[in-house]
Amino acid sequence: MAKRVVVSHFFNEAYLLPWWLRHHREIFDHGVLIDYHSTDDSVAICRELVPHWEVVSSENATFAALLCDFEVMKHEQRFPDAWKLALNTTEFFVAPGLAKMERVVAQHDLTGVCLPGAVMVDTDPHNPPDPLRPLVEQKATGIWEDEIDFAALAIPGLTFPTRSRLYHRYAIGAYTPGRHNSHLPRQCNGSRELGSIRWYGFSPWSNAFKARKLQISDRRDSFDVKNGFGAQHQADIAELDGRWSKLRPLSGILRNAA
Template sequence: MPETSAPHEMPLAVKWFVDDPKPRVRALSPHEVLVRGWMFALDGSPMHGVVRIAEMPDVAFTQTTNRDDVVTHFRGQHEVPTQCGFQLQVPLPASNSTEVELTLLVAIKGSENFSPPTTVRIRRMSALPWPAPPLRSTVISHFYNEEYLLPLWLRHHLPLFDHGILINRGSTDRSVEICRELAPHWEVRNATCPEFDAEEVDKEVMAVEREITGWKFALNTTEFLHVHSRDSFYAALHLWSGQAYAIGMAYLMDPKEAAYPEFDTSRPIAAQRHHGWLRPVFGYRYIHRFEDGNYTVGRHLTLHPTDVVPLEAAVLLKLFLTPWNEPFKRRRLQIRPTLSQKSIALGQGSRHHVATEGELEDYYHSKIAHSSDLRREPRLQWLFAPNQPNHRRQVVDAWRELLRTIITACSHALGRRKRPDDSSR
């Protein structure tokens, strides 16, 4: 890197998330790390900055930020607008060593006056087999008449958690029996709060959390944690050394044009549904090892300091407006009569306020415009399209199939025209 004798006329500062003297670096796999930071001009002037990895000047990185204007690509470095966070997914150089050293430099675009280099030593995430999780993991969920979704939810989460505490809020269907049949080693207890009161339910969840140690994760029956593997997920949480992590949520929906087949509760969700909404606000749940989650009402926010798990590593799929069939609609409509008067007065749990099929359809139409095909979301390709060919290949295959059909039809037509008695003429 060329040396310069005079500093650039615009002062530059770099701040690494979150108030750390070093950049926030997270291992995603044995071959990739995530680097996050914040840069800004000290005088607040408009500027563009550049982030460079000195050891890999010719590597084209992959952007993983949730804002389209934060990072633009070119070979070997990234441009970053004024006062914006940046997030780079960086491939690690091939090596047998357990640690990798990277030198991060930041400069104003068009200038070779880079900030003082920041050198970080990154512990390469172990290759398989992953180390055993050092902490016990427990999922907590409260339920009310969930016999439609509970079999799918239990089968999905049993392999992901050491233990489960399932809180029955007065179910009158087979929900309790299903829990005891499919998860006999998990605990089923009755709720202390029979009404669906948003504040009281969250207090009850936190009271349960205070009884246990290790990783704690409170989920609803419509929320499904998806990770690459159980062992790699908990190894990453341990390696990153955080106390609490936010995991992003994709709100799955059934747009009419998708024409999905009937939902099969014995099959994986991602194999059946791929339209949804990556909600930017209230779109998280929190796995933590604090005494309790210290949640705000609804458990979509916590007052604890947290880190965000990249969507490339984990995501929650929420059955929000899917499967849009009669059992799911009945499930939604049964909640309104159980809401407490206090929650209704405070507008808490507004999506549960619908009481009629007409109101539920109106709610569906007010939200469905947010949905998009999540197979096109690069951060979720590992889940929705791990082996799927690209769109161009799909188009080519479709045209080939159409051409094959036309040729077959023409062959049959010519065969019918060429009859044995016609050949003698």
């Protein structure tokens, strides 16, 4: 069976990383974790929870979307025969039918699967999640992206489905900026029953979670600011709470959840 490899990058993610690492170490054989020069305990957490995975320092001083994608793909290329998935720390891969999904791709000689995405929105923010229990079990409310009226919401950076990720077996993902799409041929659309991406963009809605969102804007590269990459990160606490308030009434337990 082909190896499964996850590639991710992080900056000061000590709050979410324990949940993320414990979740994905059960799915992937190996991980490459790119540290964007964190100043908290993120690296130590990685070394403790996944000592057999790689933690590498980013070659980029700031977060630049195009250079980040290029760096991710350079690491992907090191595992030419593996199944690969590139994720952010807010993205949890839920795949009860992963083996079946891989068989379908192989049988039809496809390149990979575009996984459906859901925006996770905390409907019970006064009930904080237990750090030692799986986050996907405790905070399971969200909205499937294909059920969102993005125009009606009018939330910056949330204007079209962007949480789909490509689970693929090519050398690199050949991604468009942000890795939201890919130029690779012979892709197929995945199903919720087999596998999906749960984006914890608005969950758990705690002070610690909001603090990690607020730190991102200062890390954006000047080129990205000038050209509108990562505009969703440019927000203060009032703006973040306003976005969450718009999404909360739409959020519920996801159908076809694992």
